[in-house]
Amino acid sequence: MSKKLVILDLDGTLLNTIGDLAACCNHMLRERGLAEHSYNDYCHFVGNGVTRLVERALPENLRTPEYVAAARKDFVEYYYENIDTHSVVYEGITELLRQLTEAGATLAVASNKFHSGTNRLIEKFFGEFSFKAIYGNRDGFPLKPDPAIIDLIMEQCGATAEDTYMIGDSGIDIITARAAGVHSIGVTWGFRDREELEESGAEYIANSPKEIFEAIFK
Numbered sequence: 001m002s003k004k005l006v007i008l009d010l011d012g013t014l015l016n017t018i019g020d021l022a023a024c025c026n027h028m029l030r031e032r033g034l035a036e037h038s039y040n041d042y043c044h045f046v047g048n049g050v051t052r053l054v055e056r057a058l059p060e061n062l063r064t065p066e067y068v069a070a071a072r073k074d075f076v077e078y079y080y081e082n083i084d085t086h087s088v089v090y091e092g093i094t095e096l097l098r099q100l101t102e103a104g105a106t107l108a109v110a111s112n113k114f115h116s117g118t119n120r121l122i123e124k125f126f127g128e129f130s131f132k133a134i135y136g137n138r139d140g141f142p143l144k145p146d147p148a149i150i151d152l153i154m155e156q157c158g159a160t161a162e163d164t165y166m167i168g169d170s171g172i173d174i175i176t177a178r179a180a181g182v183h184s185i186g187v188t189w190g191f192r193d194r195e196e197l198e199e200s201g202a203e204y205i206a207n208s209p210k211e212i213f214e215a216i217f218k
Contacts, residue, residue: 003105003106003159003163004100004106004163004164005157005159005163005164006105006106006107006108006164006165006167006216007109007110007150007153007164007166007167008107008108008109008110008167008168009109009110009111009166009167009168009169010109010111010113010118010122010136011046011047011111011112011113011169011190011191012046012168012169012170012187012190012192013169013187014109015087015088015089015090015121015125016088016089016090017121018039018043018046018191019039019085019086019087019088020079020084020086020087021046021053021079022037022038022039022042023085023086024075024078024079024082024083025037025042025053025057028057028071028075028078029057032071032074034062035059044191046191047112047170047172047191048112049113049114050072050075050076050113050114051072053075054071054072054075055068076114076117080116080117080120083121084120084121084125089125089126090189090209092208092209093209095209095210096209097126097129099213100213101130103213103217106132106157107129108131108133108134108135108153109122109131109133109135110135110149110153110166110176111136111137112137112143112144112172113136113137114136114137115135115136115137118134118135118136118137122134132156132157133152133156133157135149135153144172144173144176145172145173145175145176145179146176146179147176147179147180149176150164150166150176151180161180161181164180164182165177165182165183165185165215165216166182166185167185167187167212168184168185168187169187169188169189169190169191169192170190170191170192170196170197171192171196171197171200174186174197174201174202175200175201177203178200183204184202185202185203185205185212185215185216186198186200186204186205187205187206187207187212188205188206188207189207
């Protein structure tokens with residue numbers, strides 16, 4: 001059996017983090033005397049990194065580079081201190097990671113969340129598992145859907161595109177996988193809908209973590 005590399009998105013795939021993202025972003029908005037947003041709003045705001053999240057949450061007339069940068073700084077500082085208050089592991093994910101490990105798959109994480117936050121959440125919720133690579137957004141490195149992060153992980157893990165799978169809940173993850181030439185599996189329990197995954201060209205769509213394992217080791 002070939003060695004499989006399984007690269008997982010974080011927010012909306014491994015963890016439901018919207019509660020903390022929404023609460024912390026709304027805190028930033030409240031502190032600035034600005035209107036807050038709903039849980040559902042934040043499901044559409046996330047996916048392209050912290051800067052875009054903050055920009056989307058701000059009123060259009062305040063979306064200047066200077067204001068966004070200042071608001072982002074406030075958000076990140078507060079979020080880092082309150083990053084795991086409401087976040088929870090999706091049902092079946094721990095069992096999936098255990099199955100993949102026992103089957104000999106190499107695990108990795110590729111997220112658009114800022115790098116230190118990504119590492120903190122993986123350590124807290126999935127510290128029992130061995131991830132060969134964990135990458136969040138870092139200065140000077142492009143966000144998904146640029147495939148650079150997938151290429152880097154494959155090189156680091158010594159994997160081929162044929163044996164690499166990108167798992168995510170959004171069209172961004174699927175487009176990233178296609179750009180890197182790897183297999184793509186969209187998940188329906190995250191922040192985006194099935195239609196987005198289909199329109200982005202997902203090779204396979206999983207309705208449960210168990211189906212991810214079955215798609216990889218079919």
